[in-house]
Amino acid sequence: MKAEKIFYHLAQLETEKADNISQRAHREVFAATNCLECAQCCKGYSPIILEEDIERIAQHLNMPEHQFAANYLMLDEDDEWVFYTQPCPFLANNNHCTIYEVRPASCADYPHTGRSGLADIADLTIINAEICPAVEHILHHIERQLKELV
Numbered sequence: 001m002k003a004e005k006i007f008y009h010l011a012q013l014e015t016e017k018a019d020n021i022s023q024r025a026h027r028e029v030f031a032a033t034n035c036l037e038c039a040q041c042c043k044g045y046s047p048i049i050l051e052e053d054i055e056r057i058a059q060h061l062n063m064p065e066h067q068f069a070a071n072y073l074m075l076d077e078d079d080e081w082v083f084y085t086q087p088c089p090f091l092a093n094n095n096h097c098t099i100y101e102v103r104p105a106s107c108a109d110y111p112h113t114g115r116s117g118l119a120d121i122a123d124l125t126i127i128n129a130e131i132c133p134a135v136e137h138i139l140h141h142i143e144r145q146l147k148e149l150v
Contacts, residue, residue, distance in 0.1 A: 043088075
């Protein structure tokens, strides 16, 4: 089943049922996934950096916010702050994040498949499936659960 069809069927369910299915798939896949083996999200994707992220990370690095922004950030075509280099400037050679405890909120939530209303972010999830192998597995888990409902 194509991803678009999975999301169509997921959107037809009651919100609680859809959330249970997608969140169960997320939990099961990430229980068996070691993100450090891949880190593609950090290598080819720049998260949106919020003002709160800038404050938190700059403080952690003991530098003024304006210096952190000047050293690491740029405004993208949507006027949102992103890292100007890829891979992420905080990705170590062993795929560990050197600012993990204060990482951007978007990184902490990535690939956004554990949240409520997954069908509402179908387009983003389809894009993330091209970056994160776990998302493809999550979609397969959702597909199996949807087939069990029939």
